[in-house]
Amino acid sequence: MNYFQGKSVWLTGASSGIGLAMAQQLAEAGAHLILTSRRADTLEQVRLSLQHPERHQVLALDLSQPETAVTHAQSELGDQVIDLLINNAGVSQRSRILDTDLSVYRQLMEIDYFGVVALTKFVLPRMIERHNGHIVTVSSVAGKVGTKLRSGYNGAKFGVIGFMDSLRAETAEHGIAVTSILPGFINTQVAHNSLTGDGSALGKPDPDNAGGISAEECARLSLKAIAAQKAEVVVGSGVSKLAPFLQRFAPGIVRRMVAKR
Numbered sequence: 001m002n003y004f005q006g007k008s009v010w011l012t013g014a015s016s017g018i019g020l021a022m023a024q025q026l027a028e029a030g031a032h033l034i035l036t037s038r039r040a041d042t043l044e045q046v047r048l049s050l051q052h053p054e055r056h057q058v059l060a061l062d063l064s065q066p067e068t069a070v071t072h073a074q075s076e077l078g079d080q081v082i083d084l085l086i087n088n089a090g091v092s093q094r095s096r097i098l099d100t101d102l103s104v105y106r107q108l109m110e111i112d113y114f115g116v117v118a119l120t121k122f123v124l125p126r127m128i129e130r131h132n133g134h135i136v137t138v139s140s141v142a143g144k145v146g147t148k149l150r151s152g153y154n155g156a157k158f159g160v161i162g163f164m165d166s167l168r169a170e171t172a173e174h175g176i177a178v179t180s181i182l183p184g185f186i187n188t189q190v191a192h193n194s195l196t197g198d199g200s201a202l203g204k205p206d207p208d209n210a211g212g213i214s215a216e217e218c219a220r221l222s223l224k225a226i227a228a229q230k231a232e233v234v235v236g237s238g239v240s241k242l243a244p245f246l247q248r249f250a251p252g253i254v255r256r257m258v259a260k261r
């Protein structure tokens, strides 16, 4: 039997990109999905397009307001069992520190960091009670290597890896698996949706992401790592895949590279 067969999987960011591709592959693998993002209509279209739509449910939440999101999730899900939480929703950034409002840093932290913490804290007590569960967060190579124009995104994605490391240490004795996924450049809407200095969306693609691997390939490699209960995996190709390795063993080279890019 495959790892996902019959599992109840709560997947955020399911309306687009990596999350949408994961939803399709998880449904094919026999998972029962709770599909989350802000856009209820889009999520409903996604649900209807999946194998066995009757097995899946839509839960629209805005993770930029984590407390409200959890209150809503609590009233919709109640005591429903969650076997696997995949914190995939996220927003990137394209703006220099000097040009970026503090409110944009807060928004990035709410979605990319506090959203993860809030949903994890929501599912964790039941998982510990059942001595069974798996929590996954899609961080980024940007959670290991800081680059220009992404200072807030880097901060949130670095932070969330630390949170996941701590979660892994605290839950090992309870039989909970904890996985961090670190994608490199993936061809999705992430650049288009990324925040600029005043909080508005960039609204155009970025050649780095457009030149990356497909969302389907990223989802396939991520789900393989999740099924193997890996602690941390880098998913991508080329320089973005190599960057965390270089950062660890040749940090000076990485510092020079990112200052020039």
Ligand SMILES: NC(=O)c1ccc[n+]([C@@H]2O[C@H](COP(=O)([O-])OP(=O)(O)OC[C@H]3O[C@@H](n4cnc5c(N)ncnc54)[C@H](OP(=O)(O)O)[C@@H]3O)[C@@H](O)[C@H]2O)c1
Pocket: 012, 013, 014, 015, 016, 017, 018, 019, 036, 037, 038, 039, 042, 061, 062, 063, 064, 088, 089, 090, 091, 092, 111, 138, 139, 140, 141, 142, 182, 183, 184, 185, 186, 187, 188, 189, 190, 191, 193, 209, 212
């Ligand atoms: N693409 C890359 O190169 C890359 C690289 C490294 C890491 N990542 C990470 O991969 C994850 C998925 O990104 P993607 O590339 O698939 O980008 P994407 O196509 O822009 O998808 C982002 C997803 O997050 C959801 N989302 C955004 N803001 C939200 C909010 N406030 N509340 C709830 N959901 C929200 C979006 O849905 P709605 O708009 O419907 O809310 C969408 O489903 C993110 O965590 C991203 O940081 C991506």
